[in-house]
Amino acid sequence: MFEAFWRETGDAAEIVIPGWQTMSYFSDVTNVCWFLEPGFDHEVRRLHRLVGNAAVDGYHVLVGTGSTQLFMAALYALSPPGADEPMSVVSTAPYYSSYPAVTDFLQSGLFKWAGDANAFNGDTYIELVCSPNNPDGSIREAVLASETGKAVHDLAYYWPQYTPITRRADHDIMLFTVSKSTGHAGTRIGWALVKDRGIAQKMTKFIELNTIGVSKDSQLRAAKVLKAVSDGYELAAEGKQGHHHHRLFDFGRRKMVERWSMLREAAAASGIFSLPEETSDYCNFTKEMAATNPAFAWLRCDREDVEDCASFLRTHKILTRSGSQFGADPRYVRVSMLDRDEAYDIFIKRLASLK
């Protein structure tokens, strides 16, 4: 979806890497995260300050091969090695389907998936809080609280194209990714903002053991892309002349508003689908009221005879992910709102035609 935007920006987000550059494993041996490119660190902090979605002062920035690797790193860092039992990992349903899969695929003795946070009994746990939530777009807070419990905040979708920015988040561990903020999924770059130095060191150790650091090329590219986003707002604000300023979040918001409007119309036309209610709030970044426009639609099929919405849609050539994969009712499915225009248009036409 963002490709059209980046085609317009010309060389502002282009990188050139000569054959001899960034050949070393190391970026800055004085940093806790010794494989973090300083330029990427700088642009991450700059963008958060511009958008106001997360605190960066007093935080360590860590880079990962996508935010999935940082999610695993956080589980590793928050699970003491000598415990009698693996640490319980929970999240309120419906939860991102990768959380249980990624937590359990290596059958770690350090941590294990323990399901819906609302059904959890105990004081020791890691609660995953995804806000806005994948798959249903809801704004979330931790539901558990204890002295020994920890939370990891997955804020991949906490950007102005998806939701009003209502506060500067300042949780202990916050995860972000260029995949959702700028659309560059292929670069596989995520970052974590981490308050505690010891946790930051353990997360860094995980990435050292898992992949001995993170692609320098992608860090350089991500830095350039984030710079282009910030420049689009800050240079324009300074009234810099000579070239057109491209504003990613404005572009993204326009697209999302348009797509959500198409989807709500199609669902209404069909008469058999319902969607989460639209909510809105004042956005501190845009300085105006804005509606939530989640990156995924959490679609419910209301037809009495359809118990498995994903199968029903599949027979009509619409591919979605079943609610059952998110710990929820299979009458629900998750639909991506970030596909290419052509694919999205076909999806809307097919959906509207169903009865």
Added chain:
Amino acid sequence: MFEAFWRETGDAAEIVIPGWQTMSYFSDVTNVCWFLEPGFDHEVRRLHRLVGNAAVDGYHVLVGTGSTQLFMAALYALSPPGADEPMSVVSTAPYYSSYPAVTDFLQSGLFKWAGDANAFNGDTYIELVCSPNNPDGSIREAVLASETGKAVHDLAYYWPQYTPITRRADHDIMLFTVSKSTGHAGTRIGWALVKDRGIAQKMTKFIELNTIGVSKDSQLRAAKVLKAVSDGYELAAEGKQGHHHHRLFDFGRRKMVERWSMLREAAAASGIFSLPEETSDYCNFTKEMAATNPAFAWLRCDREDVEDCASFLRTHKILTRSGSQFGADPRYVRVSMLDRDEAYDIFIKRLASLK
């Protein structure tokens, strides 16, 4: 060490990535490894055919975030999920210090480190065969054999700058990395050649769960770098005019011969260090006899009063990794032979001065 070479190659190994390129998670959905860039696949196969160090016909090429991720992927793929006991992972000592660390850091129920292959009793295991071996440069074959045992061949150093190419390796799973072949450690790109489709699928699944694929930017860069290496030989052989042809393996071999000669002189001058004997063989790639020039020196301190060589060297400002980390005698240390010229020269001077 290779940086000087790549500074000479000009734009042959340079890449330019526009802001809109390779934004998707996907590279080729028809491939087992759906996140593998076809251009990288092509250049990997081309280079192996040129060098003759590994068979590629009938193999799947998989890409990983360095070969470490592919090593973990192989453990995952070769360890059945329903087993009573975790799979035993072994390697002949001295073995690469990361093998036990990477195998055990998540305390997986699927696999666990079981030490020196020569001391292992049992029929079910994964044997890691590193050849030429890290840390001692020896040429290795699997020492265990059983119906249910599996081997993973880590051939990171099986390139003409380090060793004569004596045969086209055709093992079930072979691991390589640009870090050691071309010197581009910072790109974090490794690849596996895998015979069995089912194993290739499981390894791909591991990378999907761990990092949802591998940086496209680094794959594009690695493809360009490997292409420059192959072009350096093939275009020259075709007598292409108009520009100078740079030959990576010739450059690497000259450097390694020079460094090993310096090291052997320094060890002899000190009188208290010994090194593995130099061996040589006919190299099918260069079509001449060639000595082994390992990427690491496995240095033994012969002084009676020194039981811990790494500590002894540290007091003389030489940083090495102790033999004990490789499952071996602490009278040994591993020294990197691939450092920058300045650092290597200082090491040699300090070593020669010890008595």
